[in-house]
Amino acid sequence: MRGRRPGKCDTRGEILARARELFQEQGYAKTSMRSIARASNVDPSLMHHYFSCKSELFSECLLGKPTDFVPEEIADEVFQTTPVGELGNKLVLTMITAWESPGVSAAIRANLMSIGEDRLLVSQLQAAIRGIIGGRLAARMGDIDHVNLRASLVISQMVGLAIARYVFVEESDLARMEPQEIAEIMGPTIQRYLVGDVGV
Amino acid sequence: MRGRRPGKCDTRGEILARARELFQEQGYAKTSMRSIARASNVDPSLMHHYFSCKSELFSECLLGKPTDFVPEEIADEVFQTTPVGELGNKLVLTMITAWESPGVSAAIRANLMSIGEDRLLVSQLQAAIRGIIGGRLAARMGDIDHVNLRASLVISQMVGLAIARYVFVEESDLARMEPQEIAEIMGPTIQRYLVGDVGV
Numbered sequence: 468m469r470g471r472r473p474g475k476c477d478t479r480g481e482i483l484a485r486a487r488e489l490f491q492e493q494g495y496a497k498t499s500m501r502s503i504a505r506a507s508n509v510d511p512s513l514m515h516h517y518f519s520c521k522s523e524l525f526s527e528c529l530l531g532k533p534t535d536f537v538p539e540e541i542a543d544e545v546f547q548t549t550p551v552g553e554l555g556n557k558l559v560l561t562m563i564t565a566w567e568s569p570g571v572s573a574a575i576r577a578n579l580m581s582i583g584e585d586r587l588l589v590s591q592l593q594a595a596i597r598g599i600i601g602g603r604l605a606a607r608m609g610d611i612d613h614v615n616l617r618a619s620l621v622i623s624q625m626v627g628l629a630i631a632r633y634v635f636v637e638e639s640d641l642a643r644m645e646p647q648e649i650a651e652i653m654g655p656t657i658q659r660y661l662v663g664d665v666g667v
Numbered sequence: 668m669r670g671r672r673p674g675k676c677d678t679r680g681e682i683l684a685r686a687r688e689l690f691q692e693q694g695y696a697k698t699s700m701r702s703i704a705r706a707s708n709v710d711p712s713l714m715h716h717y718f719s720c721k722s723e724l725f726s727e728c729l730l731g732k733p734t735d736f737v738p739e740e741i742a743d744e745v746f747q748t749t750p751v752g753e754l755g756n757k758l759v760l761t762m763i764t765a766w767e768s769p770g771v772s773a774a775i776r777a778n779l780m781s782i783g784e785d786r787l788l789v790s791q792l793q794a795a796i797r798g799i800i801g802g803r804l805a806a807r808m809g810d811i812d813h814v815n816l817r818a819s820l821v822i823s824q825m826v827g828l829a830i831a832r833y834v835f836v837e838e839s840d841l842a843r844m845e846p847q848e849i850a851e852i853m854g855p856t857i858q859r860y861l862v863g864d865v866g867v
Contacts, residue, residue, distance in 0.1 A: 593835045616840040619831060620852065623841060627827025631819060635793045640816040641823060651866040652820065656856045666851040 479517045482507045487528045495525060495578040495585070522588035525578075526595070538599045541565055546603035555658025560650040562625055566633075567646070579633055596622055604661060613665060620660035628653060679717050682707045687728045695725060695778040695785070722788035725778075726795070738799045741765055746803035755858025760850040762825055766833075767846070779833055796822055804861060813865055820860035828853060 485506040489498045500521050504511040518524040541561055549557040582588055601618040604611065611617070628649070631641040641649060659665070685706040689698045700721050704711040718724040741761055749757040782788055801818040804811065811817070828849070831841040841849060859865070 589834055590837050593839065597839075616852075619835075619840045622835075622839075623827035623831040624824055624856070625827070626830050627823035627825070630826050630830075631823040634789055635819075635822075637790050639793065639797075639822075640819045648867060652816075655859065655866075656824070659855065666855075667848060 478507070478509060482509060482514070482517055482524070483528060486524050490525060490528055490578060495521075495582045495588075500524070520587070522585050522591060525582065525585075525588060526591055529578075529592075538596055542599045542603040546607045551607070551662060552658075553654075554661050555656065556650045556654030558621070558657050558661070559625075559628075559653045560646055563628075563632075563646040563649060566629065579629060593622065608662060611662065613667060616667065617660055617662075617665065620665065621657055624653065624656055624660065678707070678709060682709060682714070682717055682724070683728060686724050690725060690728055690778060695721075695782045695788075700724070720787070722785050722791060725782065725785075725788060726791055729792075738796055742799045742803040746807045751807070751862060752858075753854075754861050755856065756850045756854030758821070758857050758861070759825075759828075759853045760846055763828075763832075763846040763849060766829065779829060793822065808862060811862065813867060816867065817860055817862075817865065820865065821857055824853065824856055824860065 482503060486498070486503045489503055489506060498521075500514050500518075501511050503524070504514045509517075518527070545554065545558050545561050582592070597615065597618040600621055601614045604617060605614050628641065631639045632649075633642070636642045644652075682703060686698070686703045689703055689706060698721075700714050700718075701711050703724070704714045709717075718727070745754065745758050745761050782792070797815065797818040800821055801814045804817060805814050828841065831839045832849075833842070836842045844852075
């Protein structure tokens with residue numbers, strides 16, 4: 468287990484830690500709220516006191532601390548310190564690096580497709596990430612137009628990259644290339660989606 | 668049901684027709700070889716005489732005739748008749764049109780994420796589509812370099828677009844825009860992946 472160990476009274480932290488392990492080992496689809504309750508020594512009927520549903524719990528596992536993948540921090544790192552002309556390349560490289568960090572890698576690989584079957588979770592994650600990217604982009608670029616569309620375009624290419632790299636593992640050049648090579652290739656795409664002419 | 672009705676002796680066609688209906692109604696994950704056998708009035712033990720596994724049967728349902736989505740024909744239409752400078756825009760528009768044709772739309776929507784859990788199927792589909800795009804690209808463009816990588820890049824953005832449009836339905840601008848608008852926006856990306864400088 469990564470990160471701080473929850474104290475004896477930190478039931479919520481204990482649930483999160485056990486959930487993270489189970490999602491990583493079994494995948495999202497096969498992990499039930501009941502099994503997480505059992506692993507955490509929490510009465511199943513009390514689980515909803517802490518998390519309203521499995522998708523909320525998973526979101527917290529994926530996006531909350533302690534993990535290496537905190538989209539707010541990734542977005543801050545990219546948008547606050549990178550020259551505007553290098554935002555695309557930097558975002559691609561930073562995302563791949565985060566995805567492949569030890570705390571995230573297995574969870575992403577185990578769950579990338581199965582989380583897609585949970586509509587509520589997909590909707591929450593997509594909205595959250597779009598908001599994070601769009602918010603940072605607007606903060607950096609002032610009155611840039613089409614912020615939501617730009618964020619959606621970035622997400623579409625990054626989701627496609629994640630699938631090409633972690634799901635099409637055996638067949639895809641994109642699974643085998645170095646992060647820096649992919650950043651060189653996809654950087655211009657993300658750069659245009661972020662700050663270029665998107666033609667609408 | 669779309670397309671020709673199978674004759675009495677066309678057991679293979681009958682299986683395919685029933686499988687297409689079941690995949691569309693229930694989704695890939697929930698449809699078993701046994702339930703397809705039952706719907707087709709074929710002894711379950713004989714199913715493997717016609718199709719070695721569920722992923723092969725699904726590939727045939729998705730990519731074989733009669734459907735509106737035959738990637739070879741789509742690729743031929745795009746690569747044989749489009750001016751080189753318009754390949755990207757045309758490919759995006761043609762793909763969206765095919766995905767949203769009556770015979771494909773529901774099957775794509777029902778199965779886009781659940782097929783991702785079947786590694787063999789994903790591997791087959793990805794290799795098939797990469798080969799189709801790469802083959803047509805090479806035929807049109809002669810000695811163009813990095814054909815496999817270019818095809819993988821195109822697939823990564825098209826898969827991301829499909830997910831943005833059909834899975835992130837409630838949250839994504841890309842779900843609501845007209846196909847022609849998306850072709851204008853993503854065309855330059857696909858154009859560069861197909862025939863531009865990919866920086867390797």
